Amino acid sequence: NAGVTQTPKFRVLKTGQSMTLLCAQDMNHEYMYWYRQDPGMGLRLIHYSVGEGTTAKGEVPDGYNVSRLKKQNFLLGLESAAPSQTSVYFCASETLQGYEQYFGPGTRLTVT
Amino acid sequence: GQQLNQSPQSMFIQEGEDVSMNCTSSSIFNTWLWYKQDPGEGPVLLIALYKAGELTSNGRLTAQFGITRKDSFLNISASIPSDVGIYFCAGRGSNTGNQFYFGTGTSLTVIP
Numbered sequence: 001n002a003g004v005t006q007t008p009k010f011r012v013l014k015t016g017q018s019m020t021l022l023c024a025q026d027m028n029h030e031y032m033y034w035y036r037q038d039p040g041m042g043l044r045l046i047h048y049s050v051g052e053g054t055t056a057k058g059e060v061p062d063g064y065n066v067s068r069l070k071k072q073n074f075l076l077g078l079e080s081a082a083p084s085q086t087s088v089y090f091c092a093s094e095t096l097q098g099y100e101q102y103f104g105p106g107t108r109l110t111v112t
Numbered sequence: 113g114q115q116l117n118q119s120p121q122s123m124f125i126q127e128g129e130d131v132s133m134n135c136t137s138s139s140i141f142n143t144w145l146w147y148k149q150d151p152g153e154g155p156v157l158l159i160a161l162y163k164a165g166e167l168t169s170n171g172r173l174t175a176q177f178g179i180t181r182k183d184s185f186l187n188i189s190a191s192i193p194s195d196v197g198i199y200f201c202a203g204r205g206s207n208t209g210n211q212f213y214f215g216t217g218t219s220l221t222v223i224p
Contacts, residue, residue, distance in 0.1 A: 042217070048211070100157055105153060
């Protein structure tokens, strides 16, 4: 039981490049979330999903897109990366009833 | 978005001392979570609270859901070196939809 996994762990992009971050969970959780973590700030929600095929915007969605084609996977896309998107990205999952979020190990992204 | 004020921002304590930290919100929450994050890792859930006044322990950690429902407290007793890390609170209420909001963290250093 791996819990929540994220790939890649590290990535460096040039401004304007695109990439996709993958989150996978093996706990059969309904809800999944993408956050970014910046120095001096709390985790901020980018997008989330309450089930397969559904997504919704969080607090800071601009510049990101997401997809949840399979229950166990939640993808975060950056179509045209900007230096302001340099951050550590965390994925989390949550059961329908549990009200507890479990986090992956994070992806450290640098945009130059 | 919601503001969660977490204090103190940092603490330097001697091994064996007790630690207290707290979080306050601008609105009422119905769930409080406390996490610990080690450098380069994702947050790990420590304690979850669901009712006003609830007091829950996890080993040397004790957390309380404030009776006003706008605050929560975390205490660590008899600190040890492996308690070093950043502690985050997170809260969710009926007016935050499905979103948890996170505090900015308390950085704990334990001096042996």
